[in-house]
Amino acid sequence: MAGRHAGGVMSGAAPGTGRGPLALLPPALIVGGVLANVVGPQPYTGLPLLAAAPLAACIVLTFRGAVVIAALSVIASVAVDLGLARPAAALLVDVADVLVISLIGLWLKRVMDSRDRTLTLTRDIAEAAQLAVLPQPPARVGPLLVATRYQGAHEGARIGGDFFAVQNTPYGVRLMMGDVRGHGLPAVSAMSVVVGAFRENAHHAPDLRELARRLDTAAERAESEEGEGFSEEFTTALLAQIPPDGDRVALLSRGHLPPYLVADGRVAPLIRSTPGTPLGAGLPGPDDAETDTFPLPPGASLLLTTDGVTEARDRRGVFYDPATGLAGRSFDEPQELVDTVVREVTAWSGGRLHDDMAVLAVTRPGGPPGPTAT
Template identity: 35%
Template sequence: MQRYQREKRFRRIAWPRALPPAVIVVAVVVDLAWPPFNTFPLLATVSVTAAPVYSLARTVTSGGVALLTGWLLAFRESEEVISRPNVIGFTTLVTLTVVAAFLNRIFAREREQLRTSRQVAETVQRAMLPTVPERVPGLALATRYQAAQEEALIGGDLYAVHDTPHGLRMVIGDVRGKGTRSATLVNALLGAFHAAALQTPDLPSVVQAAEIQVQDVKARDEDAPYEDFVTAVFVEILPDRSALRMANRGHPPPLLVHGGRVTALEPKEPSLPLGLGDLAGPVVPVDRYELPPGATLVLFTDGIVEARDGTGAFFDPVPPLTGPLPADPGAVLDAMLAALFRHTDELEDDAAALAVTRLPDEGGEESGAAVRP
């Protein structure tokens, strides 16, 4: 995933870095083709275009190369280089190179501040997310989290896993918005899930506990808008690992990957996100699906399916998961995220993913049972 991010980042900055030498080449070609044309205004832009993308040394060097090019072109046209028009041109080049050096320092300082803010926000976000075990009896798990490149605020993505006597219980969700308010909702929801997952006997009670907690946080925050909400999926894999129960609260449907096929686990009845439960009844719809040995359940947040390419098309996670993939949750997530970063230049929103694979039964073949609700 990091390799694809580096490749995308390199392609984004390649053409701006090529602009200063391209301007010098154009100035030389124009001067050779049309000697009366004054190329000093073109050469004067070299250091300015270099300032946002080059280091200080390269910015000054670009200005020096432009100055030397201007002197050579002027000497080619006439041995009397020290004329009034040429002196004005050389002075302009030197002045703009000095200005570009100051601009370069300003740009570098702002880039460093933004990079530090992003690192702090991502560190805080990762610290809020609990550690997920790689293995529990009969299951293997993996998680991935990637902060948005365009943001420097704490995101609202969350996930958590608990292995309980009632089964393996998981939640993945996305809080609307960013910043301290979303962090408060993330902490409140994770706390409610941790307590309810261990104490309540059924999945609807876990969802109701989370709903009550989100409503309570909104009631205590007078500045919180009414439309604050959390989309989430709650999953309970039965103790014998043969099937799962799922409650979807307005979240993108999880995908079940098995035997080269991908099945979107769409809820039979749509439900409102957490925080808007007072607009719906108290009943929590729960769907049940079989979980064959070797199948992988993939859950993700909005940042993945809302990622766009250059034409504005949304990312579809189904194609990269279709075909032969190992029964390994980490490999499945890596395949999906590699395709994601081939699709988009930058993530506009944070992206979190959680996958769980039912390990093949010991001494038996993988089941070929169809997935059915």
């Protein structure tokens, strides 16, 4: 969360701060304007440069810095006209040109700074909401090393319909990866309901089928209470359970993508049973989703993702395949695996994501060293 890995959150620079060498541009324009007026082939050659200096300052300096540059531009314009003994009318026109453009630039600067502060506050609130709904799990839960990442498709996005959860329970470590159909506040509301229900029931449900049933009940109850707008949302979810000894993983899918087993340079999707219906879909009859169990060798990692990973396309329209993209590499830490997935998906998409993605990886420590990730 790009400074925080779980959410892909990066804190931007404060609005209006100086931007390195660009901060020298406004005074350079003033100097250039003065020289052009004094030695230029035509009168008033430097006036556009003097007028441009305050506008450039509004882009690269703070508001106070821009005011100083505007004042210096006006003073420079007056000094040049007086030094060259130009008529008073010409002096007033020059000063009016520089002053009017300076005032317009400073007004725009004030508006942009206000919007930047509002955006920064909004991002901080969104990050606090994400921390509340999708808290970063500890680096170790039970016998497993854990890493997560949420990456929004749009710059500044902190939270959406993709989610994950990790809980240490009497039955072992239970994991959930899910994706709510839709976007915006209804998707966030549906996601928060399912995550909250998972936190409450992961400790008490005796098996994954019962846990899925309780999550489904919570999602349907929320739909009936929220009414129109919420009722069109449904949630795909993948539930996993790894016992305290960490030697196997039980999986149950409610319409979600299968996870991947990453071990000894090989990456294989764990598919056996047909996925059940999504949570909150409201379909009649019992859900027949089955629980499948797979071995989890020492040193192996379990990778769970949302469709923001598997539906990422390159320029030819080809989908990204983790089984191919990660093959031949070994990852000692789950964070290394998560970061590699996010980096590769971003590169595969040409540097721009078209959908949010959540990535969760857990690693059972131990096992022989393998080839390093590149």
